[in-house]
Amino acid sequence: xxxxxxxxxxxxxxxxxxxxxxxxxxxxxxxxxxxxxxxxxxxxxxxxxxxxxxxxxxxxxxxxxxxxxxxxxxxxxxxxxxxxxxxxxxxxxxxxxxxxxxxxxxxxxxxxxxxxxxxxxxxxxxxxxxxxxxxxxxxxxxxxxxxxxxxxxxxxxxxxxxxxxxxxxxxxxxxxxxxxxxxxxxxxxxxxxxxxxxxxxxxxxxxxxxxxxxxxxxxxxxxxxxxxxxxxxxxxxxxxxxxxxxxxxxxxxxxxxxxxxxxxxxxxxxxxxxxxxxxxxxxxxxxxxxxxxxxxxxxxxxxxxxxxxxxxxxxxxxxxxxxxxxxxxxxxxxxxxxxxxxxxxxxxxxxxxxxxxxxxxxxxxxxxxxxxxxxxxxxxxxxxxxxxxxxxxxxxxxxxxxxxxxxxxxxxxxxxxxxxxxxxxxxxxxxxxxxxxxxxxxxxxxxxxxxxxxxxxxxxxxxxxxxxxxxxxxxxxxxxxxxxxxxxxxxxxxxxxxxxxxxxxx
Ligand code: CA
Ligand code: CA
Ligand code: CA
Numbered sequence: 296x297x298x299x300x301x302x303x304x305x306x307x308x309x310x311x312x313x314x315x316x317x318x319x320x321x322x323x324x325x326x327x328x329x330x331x332x333x334x335x336x337x338x339x340x341x342x343x344x345x346x347x348x349x350x351x352x353x354x355x356x357x358x359x360x361x362x363x364x365x366x367x368x369x370x371x372x373x374x375x376x377x378x379x380x381x382x383x384x385x386x387x388x389x390x391x392x393x394x395x396x397x398x399x400x401x402x403x404x405x406x407x408x409x410x411x412x413x414x415x416x417x418x419x420x421x422x423x424x425x426x427x428x429x430x431x432x433x434x435x436x437x438x439x440x441x442x443x444x445x446x447x448x449x450x451x452x453x454x455x456x457x458x459x460x461x462x463x464x465x466x467x468x469x470x471x472x473x474x475x476x477x478x479x480x481x482x483x484x485x486x487x488x489x490x491x492x493x494x495x496x497x498x499x500x501x502x503x504x505x506x507x508x509x510x511x512x513x514x515x516x517x518x519x520x521x522x523x524x525x526x527x528x529x530x531x532x533x534x535x536x537x538x539x540x541x542x543x544x545x546x547x548x549x550x551x552x553x554x555x556x557x558x559x560x561x562x563x564x565x566x567x568x569x570x571x572x573x574x575x576x577x578x579x580x581x582x583x584x585x586x587x588x589x590x591x592x593x594x595x596x597x598x599x600x601x602x603x604x605x606x607x608x609x610x611x612x613x614x615x616x617x618x619x620x621x622x623x624x625x626x627x628x629x630x631x632x633x634x635x636x637x638x639x640x641x642x643x644x645x646x647x648x649x650x651x652x653x654x655x656x657x658x659x660x661x662x663x664x665x666x667x668x669x670x671x672x673x674x675x676x677x678x679x680x681x682x683x684x685x686x687x688x689x690x691x692x693x694x695x696x697x698x699x700x701x702x703x704x705x706x707x708x709x710x711x712x713x714x715x716x717x718x719x720x721x722x723x724x725x726x727x728x729x730x731x732x733x734x735x736x737x738x739x740x741x742x743x744x745x746x747x748x749x750x751x752x753x754x755x756x757x758x759x760x761x762x763x764x765x766x767x768x769x770x771x772x773x774x775x776x777x778x779x780x781x782x783x784x785x786x787x788x789x790x791x792x793x794x795x796x797x798x799x800x801x
Pocket of ligand 2: 419511616704718759
């Protein structure tokens with residue numbers, strides 16, 4: 296299940312567009328589609344340690360070398376020294392930053408709180424200017440089962456939905472995923488992981504300074520003075536938008552950036568009704584983030600980022616997915632994908648029962664990603680413009696196949712256009728009535744707000760991880776989970792997809 300993706304040119308630092316490393320997330324598995332003898336009516340009977348290990352080995356991420364052949368086609372370089380799998384079954388990672396080693400990150404298997412096996416549910420990610428890959432951990436709660444044995448973590452787990460309502464049964468075979476046995480193991484997920492694809496022997500690092508929530512996206516840009524700003528969504532209804540700015544400048548020597556992401560300031564966004572906004576720092580001892588509210592260190596704030604952001608009156612949003620800085624315009628785009636349960640509205644979340652989503656355009660003050668002030672507007676309100684009751688807003692040149700619903704992943708091109716991948720989930724029939732796809736959206740000039748369809752995926756799939764080669768001539772997209780979402784609603788099909796069905800196609 297490829298999801299987020301990124302392209303790192305080879306040779307390292309070259310900016311080449313004919314050879315490079317594709318970094319691809321494997322967000323989750325659809326075990327019913329993956330295993331031919333999966334019994335949909337009695338899944339519990341199906342799992343063995345072997346099946347669980349296969350499921351774990353299919354999560355995480357891959358680094359693969361790809362190169363253009365003489366005829367211009369891309370091929371995987373199968374014997375590349377860079378090819379690598381990262382899994383929650385077998386890839387050792389370290390924890391770094393202010394929460395590393397904290398008692399709340401210590402477990403029976405890791406009494407020091409500094410070592411974790413693997414990463415899970417990695418959604419949209421990002422590539423840093425020095426060519427490392429940032430993997431986001433999103434719905435990590437799905438991988439935990441059991442009854443929490445540590446009352447001090449009850450509220451923390453509840454805020455993040457641990458254990459998950461649609462849990463994978465890993466915890467019945469690997470006790471670290473059972474919170475009756477290891478109640479602090481969930482605190483070791485929900486982070487951003489930095490991986491060096493250019494060093495296949497390197498150990499990935501979970502950067503706790505960037506906070507713990509259901510991370511979606513880690514796209515980034517340099518500030519006016521050369522530090523790195525990383526933009527991040529927390530993808531759940533009424534959660535928040537975050538930004539992390541490093542304390543030090545990024546170096547041209549990539550080795551010197553090895554711990555750059557361990558020190559800096561994490562901010563959460565507040566959107567005012569008048570189109571202004573502010574980034575509020577999540578810093579221990581400031582704004583009530585102290586003992587009086589149950590935070591006794593920066594580590595506590597990072598482990599319970601959502602609760603800290605609640606206290607700062609951050610603005611709840613319609614499921615913040617990917618966020619991308621647009622280098623051509625200096626603006627930042629935020630995908631608010633939908634919020635089906637919304638009843639009360641405000642300027643940034645203007646529609647109740649929002650099935651379609653909207654895209655926020657943020658203009659940092661002075662064009663500097665380090666600024667704590669910004670202005671904002673909604674560049675488009677998604678959905679079908681032919682039905683006024685939906686309240687969609689597009690440039691009128693947007694054609695009947697140009698508009699879309701449920702923006703999810705972004706990339707921006709050198710001309711400043713925003714490329715939008717959509718994910719309507721199983722709600723596709725109500726949101727747009729057609730399959731997910733990839734769209735180009737004009738962000739400037741008199742066509743601003745005009746969308747065009749570029750690519751469409753099969754029903755049941757979502758499109759994600761769009762990324763260009765540096766010269767803009769190749770666009771990679773990941774088509775995730777064909778057959779998974781609502782194929783019963785597709786008139787020409789009208790049944791669930793099955794492993795058998797796929798293999799019986801002529
Ligand atoms: Ca998401
Ligand atoms: Ca997503
Ligand atoms: Ca999504």
